[in-house]
Amino acid sequence: MRLVQLARGEQLTDKDLKRCGALAPEVVTFAQDIVNTVREGGDKAVRDYCLKFDGVCPKQFRVPDEVIQDAPNKVDPKFLAAIKKAYKQIRDFHEREREDSWFTTTDDGTILGVKMVPLATVAVYVPGGRAQYPSTVLMDVIPAKVAGVKRVTMLTPPQKDSTISSYTLAAAAIAGVDEVYAVGGAQAIAAVAYGTESMPKVDKIVGPGNAFVAAAKRSVSGDVGIDMVAGPSEVCVLADGAADPTVIAADLMAQAEHDPMATCYLVTDSAELADSVNAELEKLLVQSPREEITRKSLDHGVAVCTTDMDAAIDVVNVVAPEHLELHLPEAFSILGKIHNAGAIFVGPWSSEPLGDYVAGPNHTLPTGGTALFSNPLGVYDFQKRSSIISYTPEGLMKDAEATQTMAQAEGLWAHALSVGMRVKLIEKDEDHFKAGDDPTADALHTAWPEELQEPKKSFLNGGQE
Incomplete structure (x- = not known):
């Protein structure tokens, strides 16, 4: 190991570290070409790349469900016990990460909150081919399942005999993977990012891989979600x-x-x-x-x-x-x-x-x-948040002036108009709203008062031009 000696007060720099993890430009270009070709060519392009890079391609990409379910019977019982122990402890940890929807109500009746929704479909990439990583299966799949993802797809390259390691499949069965595809590399990332004839599109792709997999994930990011470029x-x-x-x-x-x-x-x-x-x-x-x-x-x-x-x-x-x-x-x-x-x-x-x-x-x-x-992969990577905002007339009146003032500062006339119209409706029939009736269904669909004919004067600058 290279020794770096720092004197008192001296700071370590990136130059001292000489990190070697950046994706080489040629890798990025090559992966982008694969992504573009698979996006246009579908299954045929995936099959061509599998043969080119792995030297093998299964007759069908998807591994039959019965093969997955039978995999635990084909592995060493000691390994099976270890994987079950790991499954329990990993799941117990991730159960604590799950977030639920929440709401809060202020004194004026305004309701604010967050609605939590799991992603619908996720693909987890598991390196394979020359090696097997059942631990990665557990780590990527369990938090997705805890989050409530409905369809978890696993991508992993086949071995030289076109099959997938029984150890990897046993972990998939225990973790609850819904579909397994014997496809690896950048072509697998592209296939599930955009969908092919036999590989459905997903909402997010997670999991580690080689430099080409990482570059492909970076390429498709934005069209689908990714966890990180590892x-x-x-x-x-x-x-x-x-x-x-x-x-x-x-x-x-x-x-x-x-x-x-x-x-x-x-x-x-x-x-x-x-x-x-x-x-x-x-x-x-x-x-x-x-x-x-x-x-x-x-x-x-x-x-x-x-x-x-x-x-x-x-x-x-x-x-x-x-x-x-x-x-x-x-x-x-x-x-x-x-x-x-x-x-x-x-x-x-x-x-x-x-x-x-x-x-x-x-x-x-x-x-x-x-x-x-950045964070470790967790349940939060498989959940979406929607903000919830629900005002009452009383709550609106409390926040209207500040909202209009900020809109005016930003020069956004219609922002102030949107709030101001509601203020005028409340002021026009104040007794009705004080009675506690919900004005939404009726009042907001009635004819606007005459003063709304010149909204610029009515709602900005206190009625001044």
Whole structure:
């Protein structure tokens, strides 16, 4: 790992980080071409791209329901028990995120509130082909189901024999996926963004993927919703001199083995710890069956050494990591100072892989510094909010003047007219409205009073031109 030594008062910069998560222009262009072709060509274009990139394409994209439902019978019982445990704990966590509609009524009878509605259709992308990620199935599907999404579609590339891993399908069955399509890559994103003959359009697409999947999601964003444009995975370990360097080395490697592009950060106020961690990494790397991938990742990792722990915390907030581990005594005491992180693992016993699989919080997290302004995937990503506003005549009269004043300041004449007409109606028949009758059905559909013939004089500037 590359060492960055910060002197007292010196700040970490983006130049020091050398992030490698940005989508290359050629990747963006290539993905856009795929999206355009699939949008025009439908199933045939999807099939052509599957054959070109995966070397295989199922006769039909959709996996039969009976294959999904039978998948739990085809996996190791120990794995099945683990996936059921993870399902329960992930669902329990996300149940607490669900928001309900709410309303409040003021003294004058005005009703304000928020109406919560689940999205109707969502596609979750699960990487596959050469690997299997049943944990991603659970993390992406469960919050959608908790939110009340009616149709959850899963997209994942097939294996070389045109099938999907039984482990991935078992997770889909347990999580409650409604449809599974054996299609991956940018072509899968385009297919569900715009719809094809056999793959229905969805309202939103979520889930991680390679650079081409990320670029395709960015391309279709706006035509459909997306969760985020995820980059390579990353971890940051914040530790003092008393931390165990062997454990830290193992934690860094746990992230590095994902991908050569994954990024690892060590932030500490102890130069001795940084040296010890690098030494332990060398010992563990030679034992790893994924040494080549892990080593390439660690080669562009960064160890930052500061003069004190407060400066180290500042560095963490600049990194804004996807995963943050706190290897510190009294780790909860500094939690309030951490402002930017996707998931925070507090204390030396809180291994990041626990969060990847069974802890409960979502493992689909903001990457590449976007934890500065983004959230983990959650139930809120699958719900829509509609504001509710209902005024009474009394409430209108209280807010009319301020509304007209602001409309006048912005030069929006009809805004003031819209409110002013209602004021005149109330003033014309004040006794009727004071009696508590609802004026909406009748009064607003009667002929306007004579003074409304010159609304500009009546409703702006207190009757003045």
